[in-house]
Amino acid sequence: MEENENSKDWVDRIWRAFSSMKMGLALLGIIALVSGIGTLIPQSEQDPEKAKAVGQLWQTLGLTHLFSTVWFRLLLGLLCINLIVCSLQRFRGIYRQTFKLSPPSNLARVPQKNRRVVKGEGTVLRESVQEFLKQKGYRFMFSDQSDQWSFTAIKRRFGNWGSFITHLSFVVLVLGALLGSVLGFKGYFMEGAGKTFPIQGIELSKGNVSETFSVRINSAEDRLLPNGERDNWYTDMSILENGQEVARKTLSVNHPFNYKGITFYQANFANGAHFTADMNGQKTPVVLREQGQNYFQAPGTELYLIATTIMKTSSSQKAGVLYQVYKGTGAEPVQSGQLTSGQTIDVQGTYRLTFDGTAGFTGLQVKKDPGVVIIWLGCALLVGGLLLAFYWQPVVISGILIPENGTQGTLTVGALSGKATSSSHDALEQFVNYVAN
Template identity: 80%
Template sequence: MEENSQNWVDRLWRAFSSMKMGLALLGIVALVAGIGTLIPQTEQDPQKAQAVGQLWQTLGFTHLYSTVWFRLLLGLLCVNLIVCSIQRFGSIYRQTFKLTPPSNLAKVPKKNSRVVNGDIGTLQKSAQEFLTRKGYRVVLDEQSDQWSFIAAKRRLGYWGSFITHLSFVVLVLGALLGSILGFKGYMMEGAGTTTPIQQIELSKGKVSETFSVRINSAEDRFLSNGERDNWYTDMSILENGQEVARKTLSVNHPFEYKGVTFYQASFSNGAHFTVAMNGQKIPVVLREQGQNYFQAPGTDLYLIATSIMPSSSSQKAVALYQVYKGTGADPVQSGQLTLGQTVDVQSTYKLTLDSYAGFTGLQVKKDPGVAVIWLGCALLVGGLLLAFYWQPIVLSGILKSENNKQGTLTVGAFSGKSTSTTLEALEQFVSSVTK
């Protein structure tokens, strides 16, 4: 039983350490992600996503990046990269920190090698002086009949590909972390309103936070020349009814609280009204262009604000309104209100314009994987720089004695991707020793 279990472990290890599997998984992820860029995603365009064929919706291609099977693909790719990295770690560590001089000529690189004859003492001294002067880390092995060495510099270059592979693992973990623990949503609220964070309109994820958001004011400011300055929202964070944070945000100036970031996304004019009906006064807040409506209780009358103009130095705030009955396409009443003005609506209730109220549109996002993704990007850049611009240079050789004074020095260079640099270092070594 234990032997069978061990065989399965070995098979899985060999499978996930395979470069072919890694390339296959990478190709599948790239193909699926490519399809995802062509198919509208629910979180970006819900209407177009609903128009996609039912088969694609069932397979999850309209919400691709949050599907279990896509996360499983990323997880398998992550496991493959981790196994490959673990398998290579030992050899990279030995190449960097456990340099071993060659014990015989067969272990001196043959492809790029040179032979120098001369006085034993002079050759040995010249070789050591050159390697020390050029900044090589040198490991020596002295025996009665031979002297050998291995010298290396830019040893951190060995870690370039390892760090690059590791960066992809970190990037995948960051993406999964943000997808599983984060959320993205939207809220459009008027000045003076308080909204629990859990009631915002979500496009993905789930909100675990319990604080509330109060919109103190929302303004669409203009410069003296008539050009728009920016949209500004003065908002507070409330916990247990107490204000714990407050800030004025605007476009490109978000507000972050406990990992949740609020971005200024849109703005709409609105107004506070009072409806007097059956001896009661009902507060109503409407947005212009009919973005919301008020239905009088017990009736089929629907009130909307078609246009709202805030007060300025030359005029008071003005609201244009329309009243619809049932499913009728044409309004049964329309008109204009200024601040404090009251009108009768279909002999059913009295409508008064109390004050102007700006509505702010905020994108709300939490992504705990952002810091991890930035770390992955930094590792990727560092790994690529090491891999392509910090190639290790390794020289090794054996000096054998022919008699008490004369000897033969055989030296070779390990040639990696940067062959020209390695050959140049070998030639410099031979030239220095020969002199």
């Protein structure tokens, strides 16, 4: 018995702690402070090189990938629990204010801050009250008690839910952020036309890839307008499942490609060259980026081929490329030169190399965020809650008639309208002017 009481006492303490507004404000302050630190310290997701230069202590604490750390997610989770508990505590009261309002049983139950008194014949006053409430669109209820009657009326009653929905929206936003952080991922790749690779092989800045499909870059173009200005970067890509093409689309800047919740965004573009390496009759396609940003190592050799410069093509000129061949760890090239489209050379007597033409390299950002739909829902709830809270505040009018001298009586009436005191004052003045006349 004592153990049950102790466990109940602990539950009550935990409930009171999480239902505290002070705790919610403290958590918000801590999260705001930590987020501010995250804007000052380079994050590995945005700037990996600068993040690596940050002190080892800060990296160990997770400050270079702050928003994906366990302790930051824990802070968000605690805030979410606090908001849920606070909302649950308020739910019953808001529900009663919306659907369970009852007429006052005595004068003490009539709002006192904004109160007026009207005298007259009881039956006439009741009819006037009913007519006014119907005309103004109030939902009302009357209660008869022997020699007296009372009423309560409400207009724009769903405005009571504005603050509740606003608090709920923050819960939804936090859940959406947590879901995207835990189950989503963000990555990047730059590959040349004709390349096929598994989605799990991309460079990730956060999360893990569970999908197993492959991506094929069919083509990558840097298109120019007739006046020489850039049109856009275009990437024709395919999704392969078990070696079979299941989806294909040409994407460009501001026109992403979405497949099973994974979105590909056009980020950048680089020029490249397409070669064919012929070694003992075995031909291998090779695609190299300009400025030596990748290389081709001939199988079984220490020869490394790079493309240094790509020459643009014109209607009267073939495409051209400047190349260099390095051996081992040597700092100077052992062979270099220029090739035009279709030209073949011998590389150090080891293999033959044919320049087939230019080839674009596309840089794509890849993102999966299963929480984005929930975040949009949270944003919609936030806007709706704020609109209800500020522009649809409920007005409650209630009163009680105390009979005097037979059929005569005194109607004491009051009005409430949340924090909008002017609304309740105006509503009460309209009510009294109509009923009294």
